[in-house]
Amino acid sequence: MTDPRSVGIVTAQKAVFDQPITLSSGATLPRYELMYETYGTLNADASNAILICHALSGHHHVAGKYAETDKAAGWWDNMVGPGKPIDTDRFFVIGLNNLGGCHGSTGPSSINPETGKPYGSTFPLVLVRDWVETQARLADRLGIKQFAAVIGGSLGGMQAMRWAISHPERVRHCLVIASAPKLTAQNIAFNDVARQAILTDPEFHGGDYYEHGVVPKRGLRLARMLGHITYLSDDGMGEKFGRELKSGEYKYGFDVEFQIESYLRYQGDKFSGMFDANTYLLMTKALDYFDPGRHFGGDLVAALKTTLAKFLVVSFTSDWRFSPERSREIVKALLDARRPVSYAEIESRHGHDAFLMDDEPYFGVMRAYLNNIAKEIAA
Amino acid sequence: MSGVTSLRPDLKLIADWIAPRSDVLDLGCGDGTLLAWLAANKQITGFGVERDVEQVVRCVEKGLNVIQSDMEYGLSQFEDGRFDEVVLSLTIQAMHNIEGILQEMLRVGRSGIVTFPNFGFWENRWQILTGRMPVSETIPYEWYNTPNIHFCTVNDFDKLLAKLGMRIDEQIVLHQGEKVEFLPNLLGSLALVRFSRT
Numbered sequence: 001m002t003d004p005r006s007v008g009i010v011t012a013q014k015a016v017f018d019q020p021i022t023l024s025s026g027a028t029l030p031r032y033e034l035m036y037e038t039y040g041t042l043n044a045d046a047s048n049a050i051l052i053c054h055a056l057s058g059h060h061h062v063a064g065k066y067a068e069t070d071k072a073a074g075w076w077d078n079m080v081g082p083g084k085p086i087d088t089d090r091f092f093v094i095g096l097n098n099l100g101g102c103h104g105s106t107g108p109s110s111i112n113p114e115t116g117k118p119y120g121s122t123f124p125l126v127l128v129r130d131w132v133e134t135q136a137r138l139a140d141r142l143g144i145k146q147f148a149a150v151i152g153g154s155l156g157g158m159q160a161m162r163w164a165i166s167h168p169e170r171v172r173h174c175l176v177i178a179s180a181p182k183l184t185a186q187n188i189a190f191n192d193v194a195r196q197a198i199l200t201d202p203e204f205h206g207g208d209y210y211e212h213g214v215v216p217k218r219g220l221r222l223a224r225m226l227g228h229i230t231y232l233s234d235d236g237m238g239e240k241f242g243r244e245l246k247s248g249e250y251k252y253g254f255d256v257e258f259q260i261e262s263y264l265r266y267q268g269d270k271f272s273g274m275f276d277a278n279t280y281l282l283m284t285k286a287l288d289y290f291d292p293g294r295h296f297g298g299d300l301v302a303a304l305k306t307t308l309a310k311f312l313v314v315s316f317t318s319d320w321r322f323s324p325e326r327s328r329e330i331v332k333a334l335l336d337a338r339r340p341v342s343y344a345e346i347e348s349r350h351g352h353d354a355f356l357m358d359d360e361p362y363f364g365v366m367r368a369y370l371n372n373i374a375k376e377i378a379a
Numbered sequence: 380m381s382g383v384t385s386l387r388p389d390l391k392l393i394a395d396w397i398a399p400r401s402d403v404l405d406l407g408c409g410d411g412t413l414l415a416w417l418a419a420n421k422q423i424t425g426f427g428v429e430r431d432v433e434q435v436v437r438c439v440e441k442g443l444n445v446i447q448s449d450m451e452y453g454l455s456q457f458e459d460g461r462f463d464e465v466v467l468s469l470t471i472q473a474m475h476n477i478e479g480i481l482q483e484m485l486r487v488g489r490s491g492i493v494t495f496p497n498f499g500f501w502e503n504r505w506q507i508l509t510g511r512m513p514v515s516e517t518i519p520y521e522w523y524n525t526p527n528i529h530f531c532t533v534n535d536f537d538k539l540l541a542k543l544g545m546r547i548d549e550q551i552v553l554h555q556g557e558k559v560e561f562l563p564n565l566l567g568s569l570a571l572v573r574f575s576r577t
Contacts, residue, residue: 312439328456331446331456332455332456335426335446335456335457335458335461336458340444341444341446342435342438342439342443342444342445342446343445343446343447343448344432344435344436344439344447345432345447345448346432347432361432361433361435361436364432364433364436365432365435365436365439368436368439368440369439371440372439372440372442
């Protein structure tokens with residue numbers, strides 16, 4: 001059965017860029033590839049395009065399935081599709097895997113054409129602004145001069161903000177969800193513990209583990225387990241797992257006893273089997289470095305004064321990794337910069353993960369806002 | 380957008396006080412009816428502040444700028460002198476820190492507009508005299524379920540503004556949408572006050 005509210009069966013595409021790109025770090029990549037997917041139809045004047053920027057572990061497979069038999073659909077399938085808040089009957093939606101990723105775009109696990117070996121430790125660090133530049137090149141390739149909206153949650157929200165600052169004339173609307181103007185010390189600290197878990201794994205081999213035929217699975221697993229804790233709220237975790245025991249009684253040992261242990265280990269195992277450790281390191285550094293006020297004397301207001309987009313900022317009450325206070329900083333900076341902005345603070349028990357979940361007020365805000373964009377561009 | 384006739388009489392009077400192309404902040408803006416009307420008919424720019432997410436959705440539907448926030452925590456997200464007019468319509472009686480919000484209104488705006496149910500309205504006085512808490516068109520709640528915690532009369536509100544060093548620029552008292560010129564504090568059920576710094 002085909003679900004009329006699904007984009008259906010989708011196919012990923014690859015864009016090859018032979019023009020070199022110089023990254024913020026000073027390093028240059030002579031060529032690179034980006035994996036992407038599109039849903040819906042680009043209209044005649046190319047005014048109905050929406051770019052979805054992914055978070056830490058995301059990728060280009062935003063909606064739909066590759067085959068009917070796929071267990072899961074894309075990571076934001078509840079938000080993107082026909083009749084959904086990001087309505088593919090009206091918008092042309094693009095999802096991509098960022099440079100440095102491990103889902104087909106050029107990244108540390110890709111073969112370096114100069115050496116014939118995986119980049120590994122030689123893959124340069126990439127900043128949010130570098131991603132935006134590569135995304136802009138993809139937009140050029142697809143004939144999109146201006147996006148109706150650039151949308152992202154978490155690290156994706158940072159890319160949306162950076163888009164509005166780096167390319168003001170190319171973004172009509174900027175939707176920043178569960179994000180932050182820059183990371184706090186605590187947030188950087190979590191990232192560093194995650195990195196240390198990977199970097200100290202004996203099978204990391206300085207980042208060149210590919211040639212040893214191993215992967216630093218233990219480190220990546222720990223990093224993901226730590227991450228998961230910070231993506232959930234105390235209440236949400238308590239509600240879901242409490243102190244429930246797998247077998248119903250204490251075993252007096254270090255095997256999995258509590259359901260939460262089982263859940264975290266399962267998540268860690270699953271993730272470490274399919275994600276690249278170097279990509280994880282790179283993504284967390286991009287998070288840490290993000291600070292759009294930095295080139296404006298540390299003044300976020302000055303940075304946002306350059307923008308031309310209208311903003312929607314959304315946060316979730318129980319999100320402590322990217323708390324509502326951080327979103328309110330973005331809102332305050334936009335207000336001080338005299339930019340148009342709406343802000344919704346959604347009551348939720350799901351912590352940071354709330355931005356990926358079905359929730360009516362949240363979807364209501366998104367639907368209402370995107371509906372107006374569609375009217376504005378007459379889609 | 381809504382036409383002239385569809386605006387409630389008290390909102391229409393507020394709208395009359397607001398100059399075209401003003402920068403307006405509407406506190407407790409509800410579903411954004413006033414802001415949407417002002418945007419369509421007076422080309423104002425502005426923001427709404429609203430605590431209830433359902434109402435925020437209604438505002439977003441109307442294409443308004445709305446900030447979901449609880450005014451009890453102040454208006455710190457807005458800079459000094461950011462707005463021409465700051466409106467607080469039928470909300471002040473439910474707030475804890477009345478002096479605080481009035482000060483904040485004139486910090487972020489040049490002029491403030493407050494509307495509130497007049498507790499001095501004769502029907503309210505009569506119900507008190509008969510030994511019951513007033514329930515009326517402008518105070519539609521029972522004592523045990525009312526969100527209203529700070530009732531005042533027209534005269535009380537005027538005295539508070541004077542105490543805070545604020546000046547009344549305009550004042551209208553209404554009953555059932557009609558202006559009450561004679562004994563307003565007795566015969567009017569809804570008060571509208573526009574004020575600024577002295």
